[in-house]
Amino acid sequence: MSARRSTALIAAIVAVLSMVLAPAALASPNRPSxxxxxxxxxxxxxxxxxxxxxxxxxxxxxxxxxxQLYAGIAxxxxxxxxxSGGASxxxxxxxxxxxxxxxxxxxxxxxxxxxxxxxxxxxxxxxxAGATSDSxxxxxxxxxxxxxxxxxxSGTLNSPYHLPAFWxxxx
Numbered sequence: 758m759s760a761r762r763s764t765a766l767i768a769a770i771v772a773v774l775s776m777v778l779a780p781a782a783l784a785s786p787n788r789p790s791x792x793x794x795x796x797x798x799x800x801x802x803x804x805x806x807x808x809x810x811x812x813x814x815x816x817x818x819x820x821x822x823x824x825q826l827y828a829g830i831a832x833x834x835x836x837x838x839x840x841s842g843g844a845s846x847x848x849x850x851x852x853x854x855x856x857x858x859x860x861x862x863x864x865x866x867x868x869x870x871x872x873x874x875x876x877x878x879x880x881x882x883x884x885x886a887g888a889t890s891d892s893x894x895x896x897x898x899x900x901x902x903x904x905x906x907x908x909x910x911s912g913t914l915n916s917p918y919h920l921p922a923f924w925x926x927x928x
Contacts, residue, residue, distance in 0.1 A: 792904040798850045799906070800914075803857075803893040807924055808832045808917050810865070810887035818877045822884040825870040826921050832888040833862040838895070838912020847895060847914050855891065859916040863888050869921040879927040886924075888917035 810832045814822040834844045844861050852859045875882025896911040 792900045795899045796854075797897070798847065798854070799896045799898070800851050800854050800893050801896075803855050803891055806890045806892035806915055807885070807922055808835065808887050808890045808915060809885050810920070811885075813883050813885040815881055815883045816875050817881060818875050818879055820882070821872055821874045822882060822925075823870065823872040824884050824886045824923065825868055826865045826886045828865050828868050831862050831864045832917045832920055834860070834890075834914065834916040836895075836912055836914045838910055840897070840910065840912075844914070844916075848916050851891075851893065851895070851914060851916060855893065857891055857918055859891060859918050861916070863917045863920040865920060871923040873923075873925045876927065881928045882925060883927070884923065884925045887922060888920040889922040890915050890917045
């Protein structure tokens with residue numbers, strides 16, 4: 758068989774195979790079957806935090822600071838990055854993935870208060886009130902054909918889960 762006939766035969770086989778196999782290739786997903794399913798979001802670096810509900814109180818050593826969360830005050834989740842659906846979508850996804858009872862917003866149904874005396878030997882004391890929260894990093898993406906996670910958006914989320922919370926610090 759001549760080289761010219763071999764080339765023509767190979768071209769014909771490739772053309773027939775592409776017509777037979779192309780529809781099957783188009784019907785299969787970009788991701789090989791061994792890749793994990795694409796999650797809506799991925800969360801990492803979960804750590805305990807706070808979200809202030811009121812302005813903090815401050816004073817010098819020996820001073821007793823007082824603070825109140827009044828009935829009706831709301832503490833709301835905060836996030837960075839751009840997400841269709843906003844904080845609600847992130848909180849719902851994080852709630853199920855990090856096994857927490859996170860909320861978009863918590864409201865005080867009664868008035869809560871606390872006081873604290875600034876210890877000696879510090880420059881200044883601070884007392885704050887709001888909600889205990891979980892702060893975390895989030896990302897949205899998908900797995901490519903090589904089963905590698907490709908990030909398309911990311912940011913941070915700080916979502917409340919308990920109100921009231923009081924905390925103090927010094928400088």
